[in-house]
Amino acid sequence: MPLNRAQEVDLPRSVSVSYIDPTFDYQTASEKEVRQITEATEDLIVELPMATSSDHAKQVASMILFAKWRAQNTRSFKTSRKYAFLSPGDGVTVEYPRGTFRLWRITSMTDTGALCEFNVEPGDAELYTQTAVGATGYIGQQVDPLAPPTNLAIVDGPLLTDAGNSAGPYVALDGYTDDWAGGELLIGDDDTNLVSRGAVSMPAPIGMAESVLGSWSRNIVDETNLLTVNVGNDELFSTTRDLLLSSTVNAFAIGANGRWEIAQFQRADSLGGGRYLLSGLRRGLRGTENNTGNHTATDTFVLLVASGLLKPSMDVGSIGQTKSYRAVSKGRSQNSAASQTYANTGEALRPFSPVDLRKSLSGSDIVFTWQRRTRLSENVFAGIFPLGETSERYVLELYTSSAFATVLRSFAVSAESATYTAAMQTFDGYSGGALYPRVRQISDSVGAGHELQTTL
Structure with missing residues (x-):
């Protein structure tokens, strides 16, 4: 098997592989493998049009460099046409010299009609099992995730505190995820005339009833009816009977506009998945006793947390006027949210029944x-x-x-x-x-x- 040896200066001194790095915001990075002792001067550059890791790119560079230098020494031999079925790329085991068997890779084959002439290079399988480690520490741009949207509930109900003594309804804002950082309320005659009417940084949990709250007329704590609500990612907590009777802790609105009931709960038993069973209820507060029997299984539930409620001041002339209400999360554009329309009834100004x-x-x-x-x-x-x-x-x-x-x-x-x-x-x-x-x-x-x- 005659030996053919290429000149060292015709071989690469280094191989650089460029690739797309996902950890670097999909920007182009490169890995390089260098032959330390050589008279070669060529630097080979290979572009990989794919997203991959630095380790893989380094291993590709090593494999290409070693393959080029492995091909420096090639041999040739001839056989009968018995081996005409072989083609370039195939690996063959050849006994040369006598008693020594070695794997060779065919680089070219010529069928003369009488003989087959092969050119081969060493077929080292280890070449394809590189374990080189690429560079680390690539840091992409630190982009804050988009703020979660804001849920909005309009509670056109009775006056809760003297500070809100105007015709405007209460508006509760709540985030859909735990990383919600607050939202802004925009109100206008239509979507083209929205103006800011306040902002909150804490949520007023908004959910939905999953059971029908039964009617109640007695002026004592309701230990008969139970209410199941789902508040999603929000949490509800129990309180003591003393606080229930002496403060506004755990006050909530249940129902819909036109039939809100204001109540409080003493116990909130978690059922998992954002669902709670509420019991120990003070019913019909703030003049809403007439709505204790008007509930459905899809009522809106709003925990009346002062820090998550807004009550935009409106004059009497706004009563009956349809306006657009839009809640925009901090960090989002005004156009990222849809509006709700509602005609305010001025319920907060309506006298309680005698x-x-x-x-x-x-x-x-x-x-x-x-x-x-x-x-x-x-x-x-x-x-x-x-x-x-x-x-x-x-x-x-x-x-x-x-x-x-x-x-x-x-x-x-x-x-x-x-x-x-x-x-x-x-x-x-x-x-x-x-x-x-x-x-x-x-x-x-x-x-x-x-x-x-x-x-x-």
Whole structure:
């Protein structure tokens, strides 16, 4: 087998492999393998059009360099056409010299018709099992992840604190993931006229009811009904009975606009997956007792955390006006979120229903009395019950039946009483029996408040 030896100067001194590095923001990096002792001067550059690791690129550079130098010494031999089926790239074992068997790789083959002429190079299998280690420490750009979107819930419900005494509704903001850093509320007449109306950095957990909250009318803690809610990534915590009765801890709104009930829970038992079973409930708070029986299995649940609630100030003229509400997470553009539209009803200005409606006799006259309630902060021990209106006014209506469909007589009064005189009774044809009164406090801003109706 004649030996053919290439000149050393025709071989590469080094091989550089460029590649796409995923750990370097998919920028181009390179790995280089150098032959330390050589008279060669050529530097070979190889481009890999693929994303790979530095270790793999280093191993490719080593393999190419060693393969070039391995091919410096080639041999040739001839055989009969018995081996004409072989082709370049095949590995063959050749006995040369006698008694020595070695693997060779065919680089070219010529079939003359009588003989087959082969050119071969050493076929070292170890060449393809390189273990070289590439460079480390590539650092890509440190790009902060996009902020999670913000969930928004409009709670057009009763006034919760004196500071929010305006026609605007409450708006709760909550993040969809734990790394939510806050959001901004934008409100406008339409999506092209949105202006900032405040921001929060803490969430007011928003979820959904998974069970129907049963009705409740007694003025004690509801230990009968249970409520299952799902608040996603948020958490709910239990409290003590003392705190439940003496503070606003664990206050929540349950329902939808037009039928919100304000309540509190004492116990929150985790069911896993963001689901909680709430029990020990204070029901019908802030004048919402009439909504305790209006719930469905898909009610919205909002934990009334002050730091996650906004109440944009709005005047009476905004009542009934449809506006766009949009919640934008900190770090996101205004156009990254969709708007909700809602026509505010000014529920926060609506007077609570009176209580303790009674009748008594004064001679032949019937006197109706009641007690008003206040939307504003009260001090029972000091006897302070703010009116919350520019003047004190009520409407008492007497109906012909318990259906409360046909008005028999109406009274407009400025005190917590009205007299149904004997003359009025005669004119109305009333000769005794049950009466069906309904009384409401009148607001200068939104008109009639919530009613108290009963059979006396």
